[in-house]
Amino acid sequence: MKLSGLMVALFATTTAAHAEGVLNIYNWGDYTNPELIEKFEKTYDVKVTMTDYDSNETALAKARLGNTGFDIAVPSQSHLPIWIAEGLLLETNPGQMENGKNIAPDWADPDFDPGRKYSAPWQHGTIGIAVNTDVYKGPLDSWAIAFDPPAELQGKVNVVPEMSDIIFGAIAYNGGELCSADEEILKKAHATLVNAKQHWAAMEYGTIELMLAGDFAATIDWNGSAMRQRLENPAITYVHPKEGVATWSDNVVVLKEAQNVENAKLFQNFIMDPENAALISAFARYANGIAGSEEFMPEDMKGAPELTIAEHARANTVNMRICDPEVQDIYTRIWTDVLK
Structure with a gap:
């Protein structure tokens, strides 16, 4: 019609x-x-x-x-x-x-x-660490790369300034769980971040260009970003930390x-x-x-190592979530201190 x-x-x-x-x-x-x-x-x-x-x-x-x-x-x-x-x-x-x-x-x-x-x-994806293996040839399995950097990485580490991700990493590195309110764990996580900062080059989001330019030799980062880096420079490897990996x-x-x-x-x-x-x-x-x-x-992308959590980290993988308000307030105070 x-x-x-x-x-x-x-x-x-x-x-x-x-x-x-x-x-x-x-x-x-x-x-x-x-x-x-x-x-x-x-x-x-x-x-x-x-x-x-x-x-x-x-x-x-x-x-x-x-x-x-x-x-x-x-x-x-x-x-x-x-x-x-x-x-x-x-x-x-x-x-x-x-x-x-x-x-x-x-x-x-x-x-x-x-x-x-x-x-x-x-x-x-996941939160982990991208590392230039032309600069650092040590173990690729721990948050220590960013939180206790070896000599060859000191002054060459970047940390993306996403509070929840970084504090999770510091807590996991010290044996705690996501959203932990354990006082001793939080003291250790706080100390880890404050002490590590002296060895960081920056706290920047723009990791891809700066890693490829050689301004950074390692960066806490997300897996897709790390893959984009590797596709341009095969020496860059993504680390799933054995102490804990958060998915988001x-x-x-x-x-x-x-x-x-x-x-x-x-x-x-x-x-x-x-x-x-x-x-x-x-x-x-x-x-x-x-x-x-x-x-x-x-x-x-099919079979890309960044998209599959490494065997050594699978047992300590958690889904990222926001913590209870009182715990989140503590994390905010820790983060504020780190940013000083």
């Missing part, structure tokens, strides 16, 4: 209202594939603007202030429950979207967002104050398509939580 001219015009207007316009994304820096954004823009006739942040704390503080102008953010699983509890997000039910069926079973009902009511999977995930959410809600929902659904999820991973080199994306992944 042919549509009348009026009905065609009305249908076109309705479709345009649903898709045309803008989308403002707030995400970690150097983490979003430009090809993904270009594909989304062309598919839905939506202009995307990207704004970077450098830590979970920065993103959360910005959201709490309100009037951000952002539609989407990408918090880590450790912090996502705070965003939900404080009413900062819209309940968009990504798990019930058309592409929600593609979420891998292990990621479909996570404890940080049961039923995927708020978030769509973005990427997931980042997740796409829609802010309650979003001005472009329908476009934000389109983006959540878009990234759960396997081919699009593979585009995300192909850029930043992390795994994602979308089943079927593997067949679209770059060949050099």
Whole structure:
């Protein structure tokens, strides 16, 4: 049946209202594939603007202030429950979207967002250490590389300034568990960080370029970042510390104050398509939580050592989470002292 001219015009207007316009994304820096954004823009006739942040704390503080102008953010699983509890997000039910069926079973009902009511999977990985083995030829299995650096690494170590990750590493190095409130363990972790800082070159997020330039010989880092370094310099190796490895995930959410809600929902659904999820991973080199994306992944990601936790560390692997408020307050005080 042919549509009348009026009905065609009305249908076109309705479709345009649903898709045309803008989308403002707030995400970690150097983490979003430009090809993904270009594909989304062309598919839905939506202009995307990207704004970077450098830590979970920065993103959360910005959201709490309100009037951000952002539609989407990408918090880590450790912090996502705070965003939900404080009413900062819209309940968009990504798990019930058309592409929600593609979420891998292990990621479909996570404890940080049961039923995927708020978030769509973005990427997931681990925290460890990238090391230039042309500079350091010793054991590659311990947090000691960053917290008690050997002579050849002293003054050449970088530490990404992500509080939860670094304090976890220091606690694990001293025999404690994630979110430990043990006074002796925390004293040791505090001393470890304060004493180690004299041997660090910097506390920077921009690790890839600086490792490749030789400004750093080792850096606490995430596995995807380390893989990007290795692909440019085969001497760079990623260390899964035997004392403890934390896994994490980042997740796409829609802010309650979003001005472009329908476009934000389109983006959540878009990234759960396997081919699009593979585009995300192909850029930043992390795994994602979308089943079927593997067949679209770059060949050099298949079997990559950074993506499989080393045997010596598997027994001490934990999922990153935020700690109880009283414990988190202690960690914040420790971190503040480290930053002095």
